[in-house]
Amino acid sequence: MNRLTTLLTGALVAAGLAAPALAQDPVKVGFVFVGPVGDGGWTYEHNQGRLAVEQHFGDQVETVFQESVPEGADAERVLTQMALSGADLIFTTSFGYMDPTINVAAKFPNVKFEHATGYKTADNVSTYSARFYEGRAIQGHIAGKMTESNIIGYIGSFPIPEVIRGINAAFIHARKANPEVEFKIVWANTWYDPAREADAATALIEQGADVILQHTDSTAPLSAAEKAGGVIGFGQASDMAQYKPSPRVSSIIDNWAPYYIDRVQAVMDGTWESQQVWHGIDEGMVEIGEITDAVPEDVANEARALMDSIASGTYHPFTGPLTKQDGSAWLAEGEVADDGTLAGMNFYVEGLTGAIPN
Amino acid sequence: MAGISIELLLASLMVAATPILFAAIGEMVVEKSGVLNLGVEGMMITGAICGFAVAVETGSPALGFAGAALGGAGLSLVFALLTQVLLSNQVATGLALTLFGLGFSALIGQGYVGIKPPPTGSLDFGPLSDIPLIGPVLLRHDLLVYVAIALTAAVWAFLRYTRAGLILRAVGESHDSAHALGYKVVRIRVLAIVFGGAMAGLGGAYVSLVRVPQWTEGMTAGAGWIALALVVFGAWRPWRVLLGAYLFGGITVLQLNLQAAGVRVPVELLSISPYLITILVLVVMSSDRRRVALNAPAALGRVFHASS
Numbered sequence: 326m327n328r329l330t331t332l333l334t335g336a337l338v339a340a341g342l343a344a345p346a347l348a349q350d351p352v353k354v355g356f357v358f359v360g361p362v363g364d365g366g367w368t369y370e371h372n373q374g375r376l377a378v379e380q381h382f383g384d385q386v387e388t389v390f391q392e393s394v395p396e397g398a399d400a401e402r403v404l405t406q407m408a409l410s411g412a413d414l415i416f417t418t419s420f421g422y423m424d425p426t427i428n429v430a431a432k433f434p435n436v437k438f439e440h441a442t443g444y445k446t447a448d449n450v451s452t453y454s455a456r457f458y459e460g461r462a463i464q465g466h467i468a469g470k471m472t473e474s475n476i477i478g479y480i481g482s483f484p485i486p487e488v489i490r491g492i493n494a495a496f497i498h499a500r501k502a503n504p505e506v507e508f509k510i511v512w513a514n515t516w517y518d519p520a521r522e523a524d525a526a527t528a529l530i531e532q533g534a535d536v537i538l539q540h541t542d543s544t545a546p547l548s549a550a551e552k553a554g555g556v557i558g559f560g561q562a563s564d565m566a567q568y569k570p571s572p573r574v575s576s577i578i579d580n581w582a583p584y585y586i587d588r589v590q591a592v593m594d595g596t597w598e599s600q601q602v603w604h605g606i607d608e609g610m611v612e613i614g615e616i617t618d619a620v621p622e623d624v625a626n627e628a629r630a631l632m633d634s635i636a637s638g639t640y641h642p643f644t645g646p647l648t649k650q651d652g653s654a655w656l657a658e659g660e661v662a663d664d665g666t667l668a669g670m671n672f673y674v675e676g677l678t679g680a681i682p683n
Numbered sequence: 684m685a686g687i688s689i690e691l692l693l694a695s696l697m698v699a700a701t702p703i704l705f706a707a708i709g710e711m712v713v714e715k716s717g718v719l720n721l722g723v724e725g726m727m728i729t730g731a732i733c734g735f736a737v738a739v740e741t742g743s744p745a746l747g748f749a750g751a752a753l754g755g756a757g758l759s760l761v762f763a764l765l766t767q768v769l770l771s772n773q774v775a776t777g778l779a780l781t782l783f784g785l786g787f788s789a790l791i792g793q794g795y796v797g798i799k800p801p802p803t804g805s806l807d808f809g810p811l812s813d814i815p816l817i818g819p820v821l822l823r824h825d826l827l828v829y830v831a832i833a834l835t836a837a838v839w840a841f842l843r844y845t846r847a848g849l850i851l852r853a854v855g856e857s858h859d860s861a862h863a864l865g866y867k868v869v870r871i872r873v874l875a876i877v878f879g880g881a882m883a884g885l886g887g888a889y890v891s892l893v894r895v896p897q898w899t900e901g902m903t904a905g906a907g908w909i910a911l912a913l914v915v916f917g918a919w920r921p922w923r924v925l926l927g928a929y930l931f932g933g934i935t936v937l938q939l940n941l942q943a944a945g946v947r948v949p950v951e952l953l954s955i956s957p958y959l960i961t962i963l964v965l966v967v968m969s970s971d972r973r974r975v976a977l978n979a980p981a982a983l984g985r986v987f988h989a990s991s
Contacts, residue, residue, distance in 0.1 A: 361900035363789060363796050393901060478943065484950075511942045514954045518904040521935070523895045524699060528939035531691045544797070548897045551799075567797035682950035 352593055354378060355412035356390035357403055359419035359542075360517035366542040367516065367562040367579070368392065371418045371441075374581030381586045385593065396421025404429040408436045414592045416585065417441065419516065420485050426450060437597050439588060442487050444668055446599050453584060456605030457487065458494035458667070459635045460577035460613055461538075462642035463628050464559050465495035467575060467616070468536040469502030470624040471557055478529025479510045480522060480539040480546055484682045486670045488540050493674045494642045495538055498631075500676055508677055509534055519545035530556055537572075547572050557619065564614040575628070576614030584610065603664065606636040643667065648675040687940050693820040693933075697828050698894055700932025702727070702886040702903075704831045706910035707917070707924045708838055709882025714914055715842060716875035717855035717982035721777025722762055723883050724907025725784020730755035730884025731891035732788040735800055735898045738888075744803040748827065748888050755884020756877045758784055763876040767869045770986050785901060795898045803827070803893050827889055832925070834882070839921035851875060855980035858987040868987050883907065916965035919978045923965060931961045 354375075362372040375388050389412065394403050400422045407415055408429060414437045417426045423443035430438045430450045438450040446452055468477050477499060481488050492510065499506045509532060511525045522541045526549035529537060537558040539546045544565050550556040550572035560566070560576025584602070591597040604610035613632055616625040634640035645656030650673035656662060673681060706723050713720050733754025738747025762780050765771045803825045812822040842848040851871060854861045858868045890906065891898050909931060917923035938953040 361789060363792065363900040365796055365899060509943045509945065511939050512950045512954070514950070515904075517901075519895050519897070519899050519902040520699075520702075520890055520904060520906065521939075524695070524936060525939050527695060528936065528943050531688060531695070532940065532943045534943075543899050543902075544897060545895050545899070545902075548799075548895055552896065565797075567799070679945050680947070 351385055351387040352382075352414065352589060353410075353412045354386055354388045354589055355407040355415040356388065357394050357400065357407070357415065357417045357419075357422060358390060358392040359394065359396065359421070361392050362390070364517055364542050365544045365563060365565060366560075368418070368542060370563050370579045371416070371581055374585040375416075377582035378585045378589050382589060382593075386589060394422075397425070400425040401429055405432070408433040412436060414439065414589060414597075420483070420487065437592055442485075444486075444601075446601060448599055451588075451598075451600050451602070453602040453604075454487070455579055455610040456603060457577055457579075457611060458490045458642055459605045460611050461491040461494035462498045462635065463613055463631055464538055464575065464577070465498030466502045466631055467559075467620060467624060467628050468495065468538060468557075469499035469506050470627070471574070471620065472499075472503065472506060472536045474533045474535045475503065475505040476507050476509060476533040477536045477538065478526065478532075478534030479508055480525045480529070480537065480541055481510055481512045482516050482541050483514065484512065486668060489673070489681060490667060490670045491538075491540055492677070493670065496677055497647070497674060498642065502627075510677075510679055512682055513541055515541065517542045519543045522546050523549040526550060526558075527553070544568065560614050566614070569615070570617035571619040573614075573617070574619045575616045578612040578614050580610055580612050603668075606632060607638065649673070650675055650677055687944050690816060690819040692936060692940055694823065695936045696929060696933040697820075697824060698932075699936050700928045701828050701831050702889045702894065703906050703910045703913065703931060704835065704925060704928035705886030705889060706883045706907055707913040707928055708831075708835050708921060709879035709886075710910055711914045711917075711919055711921065711924055712838060712842075712851070712882075713875050713879035714983055715855045715919060715980055716851050716872045717858055717980050717985065717987075718766065718872050718876055719773050719777065719984040720759070720762055720780070720876060720879060721774060721911065722758070722780025722784065722907075723879075723910050724903060724905065725781035725787075726755040726758050726880050726883035727784075727887035727890075727903045727907045727910075728788045728901065729758045729784045730887030731903060732792045732795065732887075732898060733884065734888025735795055735891040736791060738800045738892055739795060739798055742801050744801055744892055747800070747892055748885060751884040751888030751892075752881040753884070755887065756881040758787075759876050759880020759883070760873075762880075763873040766986075767873055767876070770988060773984050773986070781907070789900045792898050792900060796900075798898065800892050800896050800898075802896075825893055827885070827893065830885075835921050835925045842921070852980070855982055858982050858985070862987070862989060868989075872987075883910075886910070913961070913965075916962055916969070918965075918969040919980065923968065927961055927965050930964060931957050934960050 356375050358368045360368040416439045418441045420442045426438050426440045427445050440452050442454045443452050513525050522545040526537050526546035530553045535556050537550050539561050547558045547568040550558045557574045558572045560573050562579050564576045564578050641661040643662035645660040646658045647656040649655045730751035734747040734751025737750030738744050765776045766773050808822040812818040854871050862868050913927040917927045934957040
């Protein structure tokens, strides 16, 4: 019995690394996930991308993945193991894998690495990310129009540029839609902890927020919003359609599949090169989920118009005049933020309260 | 502190503390019988999905909680079989139980992602729930919050005043002596382990059916380990464990509220405060070393075999 249980446990652990059927010398693609593939958000969408790769290439690829890998030293061990087991291309799908990816990549020059949402590259390390802030701008607009208490709650994960960019983009457009709007921000200090995310949402709702924006990976904040009643929220990273039509009134959907297929193809063709990719609504990496009937028609139309103008490039969510929180000027009238500043954004815009944690 | 409502805060504190209280009280009884089961997290998450699945299939939260207790107890029976009958190492088996529980629950849970469970209603205390302060804080919860407190009291009374409780403690202090006196050491320990499993299952189901309420993989996110720590820092005393659970739950909720209210305290400090303050308070309370030594079960984690 003892052995049986050990075997069973081993099998479950191994299931995370299980590989599909072998073909002749398939390209082996590894994925490292920060949460479980069933999180219904961030990791779920990356896994959908992995499945799309499998479907597209069939026997020509073999994919492996490991879920719930902590950011930090553990990630280095997982990456090393993947590289040693013969992976040709490895996608590391969370910001906190940045240094582990760079470290392991230096040891395996023949393995290609793709790091999501980071900014460090090497000869065999590319970065890729999506312009989620474009979607945040649309959420901000809807939130500003929909709030009655004029308090919008925001659940942050970690104070990294990507999250701060989202807060700023949402805030700028919420204020544009409704000058009375205030943001209350809670840092959950986790990407994935449903109980804490729900608690954070509840705390914000208790303090008067009637719109909840989240930058954490699970559907728990929407669940808390639904329980509280009269509160709306947005799907994060995935459509989270099960909470339609309310509390989920729209969503940002990350569509990684085309990019993943593209990069695997590049490895097969031998044309893979280190690059930095940052795609938005225009390229389809960021999708805006259906705006439900819970949003009045005119607001929904404004949101769609905003989406179209961002997609066509006629409007940039960070267009001046914009001032930093400390009152110093950032962008002049009509000036548009450059990608370098956006990629390293570490300041709030004027009007946001509270300090960014270090 | 503008914007923080004390009433709402205290009320959410009780909700946040309940899952770890269930698990910790259960584990305390297990440890009092001399068994260290590190599989609390695994049993909690199994309870979370079993409770969720049963509640969804039957439409009854009550049956869901019963299913959760059964699920947790079922998993703990595996532990009991391995450690009590086959005499495997308790630490390793407990850790394996956690790994197994996490994987097993993810497997059962595949069909339950994105489903909403039937709502667990609050108890109706009638006009009593309108008493200022006491009403909103204490009398507007679901039944399980009170069950957790009642079980704490029951366990306290059981261990302190009943013969059976005395026997359980005797087994935990010296299984050889207890065996020599004719007590069925293995049977008593198995019962304690099953009780601990059922309690952990209830705690898990409280997360998936009331606190969040939904199913997502790995959703207990370490609550089982907190419960384990509380038992030690609470010096194996039921009321201290309850205090620890409420402190931890309370500060977790408070720090989120403080953040939302925009209090100028570094977020890093706020985030570790639940762990820090709970441990500090309990350590200070239990600082009399001799009495703690008396309270720690002497046979904790030791393997018992009648022939030895």
